[in-house]
Amino acid sequence: METKIKIHLADDHQVLIDGLLAVLKTNPLFEVVGFSLDGEGLVDRVAENDAHVLIMDINMPEKDGIQVLREFSEKGFTCKVIILSSYDDPKLIKEVIKLGASGYLTKQSAGESILDAIMAVYEGKQYFSSNIKDKIFDIFTENNHREALKAEDAIANITTRELEILGYICEEKSGRDIGELLNISPNTVETHRKNLMKKLKVKSSVGLVLFATKHNLINLNQ
Amino acid sequence: METKIKIHLADDHQVLIDGLLAVLKTNPLFEVVGFSLDGEGLVDRVAENDAHVLIMDINMPEKDGIQVLREFSEKGFTCKVIILSSYDDPKLIKEVIKLGASGYLTKQSAGESILDAIMAVYEGKQYFSSNIKDKIFDIFTENNHREALKAEDAIANITTRELEILGYICEEKSGRDIGELLNISPNTVETHRKNLMKKLKVKSSVGLVLFATKHNLINLNQ
DNA sequence: TTTTACATCACCAATTTTGGTGATATACTT
DNA sequence: AAGTATATCACCAAAATTGGTGATGTAAAA
The missing domain is CATH 3.40.50.2300 (Response regulator)
Known part of the structure; x- marks a missing residue:
């Protein structure tokens, strides 16, 4: 056997x-x-x-x-x-x-x-x-997926710290709040936010949230 | 049998x-x-x-x-x-x-x-x-459910104009942009935004977007 | 008719965000 | 050793948002 x-x-x-x-x-x-x-x-x-x-x-x-x-x-x-x-x-x-x-x-x-x-x-x-x-x-093959691939590249380039801050932004926290939570200067938080906006090619925090929800980078509950 | x-x-x-x-x-x-x-x-x-x-x-x-x-x-x-x-x-x-x-x-x-x-x-x-x-x-017992009901009430109280503006906010448009699109003063747009935030009990535009996505008030594509 | 709801607009002050530049320290690659 | 990526922070000016109050016209409802 x-x-x-x-x-x-x-x-x-x-x-x-x-x-x-x-x-x-x-x-x-x-x-x-x-x-x-x-x-x-x-x-x-x-x-x-x-x-x-x-x-x-x-x-x-x-x-x-x-x-x-x-x-x-x-x-x-x-x-x-x-x-x-x-x-x-x-x-x-x-x-x-x-x-x-x-x-x-x-x-x-x-x-x-x-x-x-x-x-x-x-x-x-x-x-x-x-x-x-x-x-x-x-x-x-498909060129159709270009956008998705671009977004994928963008996601790949997000650092863990940036992702962390993105999470807080998606919880309606202000720059100052996040700074206090992470014990870093609000200036630093804003720098991360700016880098995120540049990387993800969005115009505002609203854009960041939309990107995050679209690509399941965050969980909507709580 | x-x-x-x-x-x-x-x-x-x-x-x-x-x-x-x-x-x-x-x-x-x-x-x-x-x-x-x-x-x-x-x-x-x-x-x-x-x-x-x-x-x-x-x-x-x-x-x-x-x-x-x-x-x-x-x-x-x-x-x-x-x-x-x-x-x-x-x-x-x-x-x-x-x-x-x-x-x-x-x-x-x-x-x-x-x-x-x-x-x-x-x-x-x-x-x-x-x-x-x-x-x-x-x-x-309606412990858990209360939140959902509250949200439903809130949705019911959104006017069509507010919903329209919520849609534009979720497209990353600024108050001025929206005003131009709808041929109304940016002040009016901001008033609508404020009323929305009060009704939906959120603290910022990010909160508005989250609410809208959670409750399928907008469609994420395009 | 009076009230209510809605959309509209204005003004104001405080705060936040956005968009730059530039600097430092650390760690990791090549 | 030099270069790159990351995280950190500062300063600044312009723009936008937020949080109020108050006011007007219109339409619908009580």
């Missing part, structure tokens, strides 16, 4: 987990060695169970899929990762591929394609569902 | 459908008589197969769960509906209950609770997952 492929599932929707468990149980090649409802401690759990393949959602509480992927590459794990997400945003796809994911499926995909994906990545190949392939094609 | 409970599944995520199929297949009491990946023609398909229970997501292409529920009550169907959604927004829960749904589960729920829910609604009872029960409790 040959070794089964060890699989770990991570998704905050337990119905989906339970469904996948039922699906994977039908095939003797696969063995689900664990599952997680959030990203907290996920990397360790995967390592513990020595899973070959991790099937993971992006949106998870505590720690999202992006952060988990980052941790994986930092710690140099060899476990293959398949992203199973509702979203097919080209930016997101590009990001997870860059971070070393071996496959990407949307939740619109059929259950069977998951089995194919697992086989493929286990054998060291990559696997993308057809709609994701289309999106990837878009990234490399 | 007694009659099986006939079930129809509707969700735009096929992996979830496939998962649920696998789960439901384990129990001989249930029979899945059909499934749909969108809301188009869903009502007719459910009627055709004479399903007892419909398990449905809210977010679906073509026609969402709310519209489907509306159609159900218009046509007077007796098929029980269980909503299976990612969201637990009190407003949404209230809405679907009003529209006659018999159950509401979040996708965070365990797969087994779906079986319980099906049994319950088939017997004419209602079924809500525990986190949904909490939300319903919130609606009646």
Whole structure:
């Protein structure tokens, strides 16, 4: 009897987990060695169970899929990762591929394609569902995405400090408020704000907020 | 042999459908008589197969769960509906209950609770997952909900002119710009802005933009 | 008819933002 | 060692925003 492929599932929707468990149980090649409802401690759990393949959602509480992927590459794990997400945003796809994911499926995909994906990545190949392939094609061809790419570049050039200040601006805080919160001079805050406006090519704080909301740089709640 | 409970599944995520199929297949009491990946023609398909229970997501292409529920009550169907959604927004829960749904589960729920829910609604009872029960409790105690209601009131009190100006503010236009666009004095524009800020209880234009985006008062594109 | 709501405008003072330039220190690359 | 990126701060002037009060005309509602 040959070794089964060890699989770990991570998704905050337990119905989906339970469904996948039922699906994977039908095939003797696969063995689900664990599952997680959030990203907290996920990397360790995967390592513990020595899973070959991790099937993971992006949106998870505590720690999202992006952060988990980052941790994986930092710690140099060899476990293959398949992203199973509702979203097919080209930016997101590009990001997870860059971070070393071996496959990407949307939740619109059929259950069977998951089995194919697992086989493929286990054998060291990559696997993308057809709609994701289309999106990837878009990234490399379409001029349509110019704007988005420009924005992406801009986002990439935002420093962590600037992002922090952007967050406070999006909470209706004034320059002075932010200065007090961070124990820096309001002048410094305004410098950061100006640099942000220049980088993001907007004309005012309103523009900053719009950019942040459009590109999900901040979370609107609280 | 007694009659099986006939079930129809509707969700735009096929992996979830496939998962649920696998789960439901384990129990001989249930029979899945059909499934749909969108809301188009869903009502007719459910009627055709004479399903007892419909398990449905809210977010679906073509026609969402709310519209489907509306159609159900218009046509007077007796098929029980269980909503299976990612969201637990009190407003949404209230809405679907009003529209006659018999159950509401979040996708965070365990797969087994779906079986319980099906049994319950088939017997004419209602079924809500525990986190949904909490939300319903919130609606009646109105702790959480107060904010939302306040916001709704505020929205209702915005005049059309104010809304128009809010739109321009959300396009990064200055008071003077807006005045020129509308052929009114910048002073008037600022008065409108001030009234808006007072009504919406925000401290700055940034607050206005946040309010507008949160409540979909404007469209972010262009 | 009186009241209320709406849109309009003005004036004012205090504060904030915007848009520059320039400087310093630290850390990291090449 | 020189260059680059980042975070820090200062100073300045112009422009915009904010927070008031008060006033007018119009239209709709009580």
